[in-house]
Amino acid sequence: MLVHEGIAEYCRTFKLPGVLEHYAALAEEAAKENLAYTEYLYRLFEHEERRRLERGRETLLRMAGLPVIKTIDTFDFASSSVDKALIKEILTLRFIDETKNILLLGPSGVGKTHLAIAIAYAATRQRIKTRFISAADLLLQLESAKRADRLAYYLKRVIGTVRLLVIDEFDYLKLNEEQANLFFQIINKKYETGLIIITSNLSFIHWKEVLNDNEALTAAILDRLIHHSHLLNIQGESYRLKQKREAGVLDFPTLQH
Ligand code: ADP
Ligand code: MG
Numbered sequence: 001m002l003v004h005e006g007i008a009e010y011c012r013t014f015k016l017p018g019v020l021e022h023y024a025a026l027a028e029e030a031a032k033e034n035l036a037y038t039e040y041l042y043r044l045f046e047h048e049e050r051r052r053l054e055r056g057r058e059t060l061l062r063m064a065g066l067p068v069i070k071t072i073d074t075f076d077f078a079s080s081s082v083d084k085a086l087i088k089e090i091l092t093l094r095f096i097d098e099t100k101n102i103l104l105l106g107p108s109g110v111g112k113t114h115l116a117i118a119i120a121y122a123a124t125r126q127r128i129k130t131r132f133i134s135a136a137d138l139l140l141q142l143e144s145a146k147r148a149d150r151l152a153y154y155l156k157r158v159i160g161t162v163r164l165l166v167i168d169e170f171d172y173l174k175l176n177e178e179q180a181n182l183f184f185q186i187i188n189k190k191y192e193t194g195l196i197i198i199t200s201n202l203s204f205i206h207w208k209e210v211l212n213d214n215e216a217l218t219a220a221i222l223d224r225l226i227h228h229s230h231l232l233n234i235q236g237e238s239y240r241l242k243q244k245r246e247a248g249v250l251d252f253p254t255l256q257h
Contacts, residue, residue, distance in 0.1 A: 018051030019044055053127075060124040066132050070117040079242065080111055081235040087115065090230060091122050095195070096164065101229040102197040109238025112199040113168055119197060120166050131159075132166040135173060135183075142182040151182075155189050163194045170200040173210055180212040184221055191224040198225065 004024070011020035023044055030040040061069075072091060077084045089095075090102060102119065104112040116132070123130045133141075145154035159165065165186075175183060190196045202210065208218040236242075 016048055018048035021051070022047040056127055057125055060127060060129060061121070064120055064124050064130040064132050066117050066120060067113075068117070069121060070114050071121055072115075072118045075111060075114060075118060076239070079239060082111065082115070082232060086230060086232065090119060093123060093126050093128070095230060096123065096126075096128060099195050099228060101195050101225050101227075103225060103229055103231045104197065104199040104234065105203060105232065106201065106234030106236070107238070108201050109240055110234040110236050111239055112201075112234060115232075116166050116168055116197050116199050120164065123164050128163050129161065130164040130166065131162040132168065134168045135170040138167060138186065139173070139175070139179050139182065142186070143179065146178075146182065151185075155185060159186060159189050160193055164197065165190050165194060166197040166199075168199050170198050170207075170210070171202060172206075175210055175212050177212050177214070180214055180217055183211070184217055187221050187224050191227075196225065 007023060008020055011017065011023075026040065026044055026047070029035075030043075035043075072087065075087075077087075095102065102116075104115055106112055120130050120132050141158075142151070142154065145151045145158075167186075187196065200207075204222060207222065208215060211218045211221065
C-alpha cells in the first residue's frame with residue numbers, strides 16, 4: 001500500500017496522470033504476459049503520451065469555440081447535393097498543408113455550418129489551432145478591438161495565431177465602410193498567415209452589397225479567398241424542412257430555393 005501511495009504522490013509531483021491511471025492494471029497485465037520490465041515501462045510511457053495528446057486536443061477543441069459539436073458521422077450525404085468525395089478529401093486535412101481556403105455556399109439549411117463544424121472538429125483532432133466564429137461576432141470583436149486601440153494586437157495575437165479561421169454566416173449583413181475595411185484586414189491577415197473556411201448563403205455577385213458596395217474591396221476579398229481554394233456550392237432545400245415535409249408535417253408540397 002505504501003508503495004502505491006508513494007507512486008501516486010510521485011505521479012502528482014511529476015504530473016504523470018497517465019502513469020497514475022494505468023500503472024497498476026498494466027503491472028498485472030505485465031505479470032500475466034511475462035513482460036520484460038523495459039516493455040512494461042515502455043507501455044506505461046505510451047499511456048502517458050496518449051493522455052497528453054488527448055488533453056491537447058480537448059484544449060484545442062475548447063479554444064475553437066464551436067457552437068455545438070457536429071461530426072461528419074451524422075451528416076447524411078444521401079440527402080445532400082454536396083460533393084462527398086471532396087468533403088472526404090477535405091477531411092484528410094491535406095487542404096491545410098496546401099493552404100487552400102474552403103468556401104461553402106448555398107441556401108439556408110443545406111448543412112454549410114454542419115460541414116464547417118465537422119471540418120473544424122477534425123482539425124482540432126489533428127491538433128491544428130482553430131477558431132470558429134460567426135461573421136457578425138467577428139465584426140463585433142474587430143470593432144471593439146479598434147475602439148480600444150487594440151486592433152493590431154487583435155489581428156496579430158488573436159487572429160494571427162490561429163491556423164484555421166472559420167467564419168460562419170457571411171450572410172446578408174450590411175457592413176459600413178469601417179466594418180468592410182476591418183473584414184478585409186481579416187481576410188488579408190489569413191491570406192498571409194493561415195487559411196479560412198467561410199460559409200455564406202450569398203452567391204458572389206451579392207457580396208458587394210454586403211461590403212458597402214465597394215467594388216475594389218470586394219474584388220480584393222474574393223480574389224484572396226478564391227485564389228487557392230475548394231469551392232463547394234451546395235444546392236437544394238433545407239434539410240430540416242425536407243425531413244418535415246417527408247414526414248408529412250408540412251402541408252405545402254415543396255419549398256425550393
Ligand atoms: P446552413 O448552415 O447551411 O444554414 P446547417 O448546417 O445549420 O445549415 O443545417 C441546419 C440543420 O440541419 C442542422 O441541425 C444540421 O445539422 C442539419 N443538416 C443539414 N444538412 C444535413 C445533412 N445532409 N445531414 C444531416 N444533418 C443535416
Ligand atoms: Mg449556417
